[in-house]
Amino acid sequence: MVDPSPPTLELKGLCKAFGGITATDNLSLTVAAGEVHALIGPNGAGKTTTMAQITGEIRPDAGHILLDGRDITTLPVHARAALGIGRSFQITTLFPDFSALDNVAMAVQAKAGTSFRFWRPARQESELRDPARDALARVGLGDRTEVPAGDLSHGEKRALELAMALAGRPRLLLLDEPMAGMGPEESPRMVDLLLALKGSVAMLLVEHDMDAVFTLADRLTVLVTGAVVASGEPDRVRADPDVRRAYLGEGDHAPC
Numbered sequence: 689m690v691d692p693s694p695p696t697l698e699l700k701g702l703c704k705a706f707g708g709i710t711a712t713d714n715l716s717l718t719v720a721a722g723e724v725h726a727l728i729g730p731n732g733a734g735k736t737t738t739m740a741q742i743t744g745e746i747r748p749d750a751g752h753i754l755l756d757g758r759d760i761t762t763l764p765v766h767a768r769a770a771l772g773i774g775r776s777f778q779i780t781t782l783f784p785d786f787s788a789l790d791n792v793a794m795a796v797q798a799k800a801g802t803s804f805r806f807w808r809p810a811r812q813e814s815e816l817r818d819p820a821r822d823a824l825a826r827v828g829l830g831d832r833t834e835v836p837a838g839d840l841s842h843g844e845k846r847a848l849e850l851a852m853a854l855a856g857r858p859r860l861l862l863l864d865e866p867m868a869g870m871g872p873e874e875s876p877r878m879v880d881l882l883l884a885l886k887g888s889v890a891m892l893l894v895e896h897d898m899d900a901v902f903t904l905a906d907r908l909t910v911l912v913t914g915a916v917v918a919s920g921e922p923d924r925v926r927a928d929p930d931v932r933r934a935y936l937g938e939g940d941h942a943p944c
Contacts, residue, residue, distance in 0.1 A: 700754070703749045713915040715914065724882070726909070728910055729911035739894060742768075769798075774854065776849045787837070788848050821833060902922050907921060910931050
């Protein structure tokens with residue numbers, strides 16, 4: 689039976705140019721509820737610009753962005769976040785002197801729409817700290833709540849940032865290179881963490897670690913110079929000769 693509900697995210701014909709450079713070229717894709725959809729491509733393919741258009745940081749020149757069937761193309765960043773878009777960044781954005789718990793509690797407070805001017809008096813409130821503890825437990829940091837964010841390992845900082853995104857109970861998670869800067873021990877832990885979240889929230893993943901991509905993704909979309917060259921299930925995309933030439937390598941012996 690076909691699911692009649694709309695996809696969590698739908699991009700329809702997104703176009704964005706900066707001067708003579710086309711960053712997204714009639715880009716269309718969907719992310720279904722609970723799905724992990726990876727957006728991959730070489731540097732300059734338009735992945736970052738696509739993410740920025742989804743969050744509202746950049747306005748497309750043409751096309752539409754729908755969240756759960758609602759057109760959000762003209763909404764500002766904060767309105768999209770309130771509707772359920774969470775994001776992790778390529779570079780961690782934490783308050784290093786605050787504890788891990790305080791960082792996540794601040795994210796809960798931001799989701800509630802209260803002003804940071806009232807952060808200090810509010811930081812002990814259970815309605816902030818209880819969901820913050822839950823989010824930290826989900827990412828494996830339940831025993832690190834009181835550690836200053838600046839004292840966490842790189843992998844723990846990435847997990848903390850993910851907890852901050854999860855604290856807002858997002859409908860859609862935008863993950864911008866969650867494995868960036870991780871060593872051979874930390875990357876598998878992040879993959880396991882994202883696998884544990886799979887199915888509970890829709891995710892759009894931008895990542896250069898192809899092992900992680902093919903482990904996590906239900907579907908892939910490959911961008912080259914802003915345009916989609918292939919989209920579909922990982923095995924089919926992996927075998928696509930245009931993808932192998934454009935991104936995964938040259939010829940029949942490309943490392944996939």
